[in-house]
Amino acid sequence: MTQIKAFSAVNETAPLSAATIERRLPKDNDVSINIEYCGICHTDIHQVRNEWGGSIYPMVPGHEITGIVAEVGAKVTKFKVGDRVGVGCFVDSCRTCTECKDGLEQYCSNGLVLTYNSTEHDGTPTMGGYSEKIVVNEDYVLRIPANLPLDAAAPLLCAGITLYSPLRHWGTGRGKKVAIIGLGGLGHIGVKIAHAMGAEVTVLSQSLKKKEEGLKLGADHYYATSDPETFTELQGRFDLIINTVSAALDWNLYLNLLKRDGALVVVGIPDTNIPVNAFPLVMGRKSVAGSLIGGIKETQEMLDFCGAHNIACDIELIPIQKVNEAYERVLKSDVKFRFVIDMATLKA
């Protein structure tokens, strides 16, 4: 085992603070990564504060990890020391179920091993990216394209794939009209990716406050959902609406904005049930669906796509000592558009 520096939460009410944790030595198929950057995802806050129950403490959050390969196990073939790599929301899966065999490990039916707040197959609790180093089986490590900066690329590992996967799955491309509800960490990268895929992109945001940024990111249109006119004007407009907002919405209003065969896809889980009216579903063969991050193969495809289109996230880089403050700002949506922790500051 190696002792390394990290920031951890000791219980659900404690702020994150400096700690020392242990990482295993690389096994034959493991890659040891010096973490350079880690994004802050809203999920980190939910889990640190045990808002979904079942949190494991001490907890080192973080699943938007980028860094440099420091060491490789004897049988590693995919990576070598010095490679620029990333780790996303999971670090292992069963590898045998239909989902794993289909390259959709995120839906693994025998227990996905999440990057933190989870346990390895041998029972060891997993610890995330707010730390110096992480040791991961090479099959769950991603390659970061050379032209993408490691800090701005970090949130692609969760926010990026969370939007890329449903955009691809529901056929986004030239001639398609896509709306993104919410222009936060998820929404802003969704706009960039959908635009790069060739779609006509509309942002549906509560207000027009971030309109200028939205258009700069690649949106063709920007509407305020606080204005009832929006829901009249945009009726029957979209092939796909992706909802990145967890707050309760009037879902049926949004279903009316879909074309025939359109889909409203949720990528977050609201606290309450979605009260869906069957009428718009039946009258236009519309659907309400969900999507969860993406598999390893698709995550690599997303990174390569972002490399080819020179897309990364718009971030605010912070020292790890400001992480608790950053959490408060995330809760107020006071960030454009994702916080990324500079892990060099862990050594300070």
Place this chain on the structure above:
Amino acid sequence: MTQIKAFSAVNETAPLSAATIERRLPKDNDVSINIEYCGICHTDIHQVRNEWGGSIYPMVPGHEITGIVAEVGAKVTKFKVGDRVGVGCFVDSCRTCTECKDGLEQYCSNGLVLTYNSTEHDGTPTMGGYSEKIVVNEDYVLRIPANLPLDAAAPLLCAGITLYSPLRHWGTGRGKKVAIIGLGGLGHIGVKIAHAMGAEVTVLSQSLKKKEEGLKLGADHYYATSDPETFTELQGRFDLIINTVSAALDWNLYLNLLKRDGALVVVGIPDTNIPVNAFPLVMGRKSVAGSLIGGIKETQEMLDFCGAHNIACDIELIPIQKVNEAYERVLKSDVKFRFVIDMATLKA
């Protein structure tokens, strides 16, 4: 105009009774059909009783019509006198919108002309199949395969296509597992069609009362939804679940029965919103969707498919004088599996 015999409702509380109505003389592209049979759809009852609002009286219901061509307009090319034909839920559409051009007239965005309780483009109220004759533009007339009896084929025009279309759209075939909720008029033909498409078919019914019939119709499995064990045993089992029941259900229980990428499709419209939990949607990329009958092209395809597989509905044939009694029995689900009116009895 021609005066013909029919059964109509004069207001929302009156029983259906004998009446004389007028039909237009066939225009150049019209087909005049001597109606031999008409199925009774639950929709007929909803509309006769104005349960959805906006009903137009006097109303002659009926949109599961079969009969023989009696006369054709000067420019009719698709049909000739003596042909065995059918008319379904609509008799015209705008022909210019994307939906019409895509052959999905049922979703016509400029006003579908329903077979009854609707108005023609010239404002004339439409009158349905509980009548001697109907005059319909040839483009909205279907051909009934020679081997299908006209009485048992009648309910294919609504019930049949209502199930066939979503089964096809969501890829039913060999190797697929399909569940049908409810074994009524819709469910029973859904079982036959899904079975003929090669799928493994499961009926999910409140009780096991109709199990024997269900298996005879082609179901491979039959489960009672009143038994909580059903929802444990069938978890993650189905590619597609079609809900033919309008009553309120615990939708989230059914979502758990879907595989990854599975769809729960509603073909009826429940009175209340569907409270869907986003968790199963996100955790398995599942969807809740709707589907409405089918277009003319697909309805003909369905009829030809039923002809090729020798499939028609299991019906109880009644004289039109028993229609009000039949309505009461439909409301109690006391029919195996669809009432069809023998229109010869209209002359009695």
